[in-house]
Amino acid sequence: MAFEFRLPDIGEGVVEGEIVSWKVAVGDIVAEDQPLVEVMTDKATVEIPSPRAGTVSSITGGEGDVIEVGQVFLVIDDDGSVGESTTRLDPAEAADSDESTAKAPVAAAQKAPEKAAEAAVPSNGSAAPVMALPQVRPAGGKILATPATRRMARELELDLSVVIGTGPGGRVTKADVVAHSEGRVPPTTAAPGAGGGAGFGFTHTPVPPGSGPEERVKVRGLRRKISQAMVRSSLTIPHFSYVDEVDMTELVGMRKRVNEQLVAAGGSKVSYLPFIMKALWIAFADHPEVNALYDNTTDEVVYKKYFNCGLATDTPQGLYVSVIRDIPGKSIRALGQDIKDVVARVREGKASREDLSDSTFTITSIGNIGGLFATPIINYPEVAILGVNKIAPRPVVRNGEIEVRQMTHLSPSFDHRVVDGANGARFVSRLKVLLEEPGLILANM
16 A cells, blocks of 8 residues: 655744655665655754655655655555656646645756756757747736745745746746846846847857856755855845944953863863853843844744844854854853854754754854954844954054054844844944953843
8 A cells, every 4th residue: 555655844934845865765665763865944954754664666856856845755655566766846737736735846947947958959969058938927827936936025025927937837936036036037038139039038158268167066955055045034134234343352351261260170161152142142131122033924023032042153064053042041151061062963963953943143253264354144034143253462542552452343234124223333332341341241140
């Protein structure tokens, strides 16, 4: 008897997942709870176990394909029968209705123009480049788009009826929505009338003299998630950044004394981050709008009465946001240990969902690399992010005299829908006072 296994709900708010790798193949005999496939979502990368024992008769999708929650992606037979081949997702079938139970993944839709181009190569073997043309939607015709694409259009306040669809059957893709919002032509077309296409919207650009070898790498996995998250944040959040210089001399001395005590007691040293996290929590009391989320679906600002701090974490696989929980309820020492533990799990690929979700405000610290400051992109749907930069000795004027002090720059970015420019500046000024007089941090603990 064949059992159709549908992609389960693997996290709050998760509607789709990208196939990272299959752990089984057609014809394999699997046991109950045996890992079947590794799937990456917006939240984390997880292994999906088998709900029963049997023989894999078919699988749907390959590495890099996107499947939706509730969609059949594997069939298990317990009577020994085996299918002939792996099933690939058919974009044409899914384009008929948004209510279809077998909707096409974004990745498969993007491959359709490539197949069309291959079919257009003449039989004599010549390889004249041909670009796919967008299909014109009939007046009053049905708008074909996946739920994820429709959600993106709503967030950008775009009318899908005016967006040119380049997917199969004229389906509107996420790339089409992004291109329209930026005033660009869709990625599979050129400007109308360009080149020798007689106004049909396609052209062949000659290779410039002196060009050399190049390599094309498919954007997939974590890199695609990062790309989608950055585009979503930059397109939906009106950013503004504010930079201020901070004298960290007193904090440098306090951290040194704290670390000496910790090492003497057999503990581990702490970085500056626990002190900064504690200072942020104190500053949030006067500026609660900074520790908040913006709900685009309801146009509500959600003020957080707790503080889970996201940390932009550089890993061999790419950028993750590690999450340190319950900042107010932990000591400097406990926060230091939490940071080490969580970041280690993330870098080793052993992070849990809790390690990567539910942050309310994010810090990105690149001071160990160098530079003066950066203007970071907000971790959607938060409304602010703090850039912490290099601490270095510099000459400054104090009481009319030049002194060498340990200086740094704070460079936060804010969501201008929630945080006005003046309030953002006041928030940074409050944070600056706390870091320059770190005794205030300890007094509020």
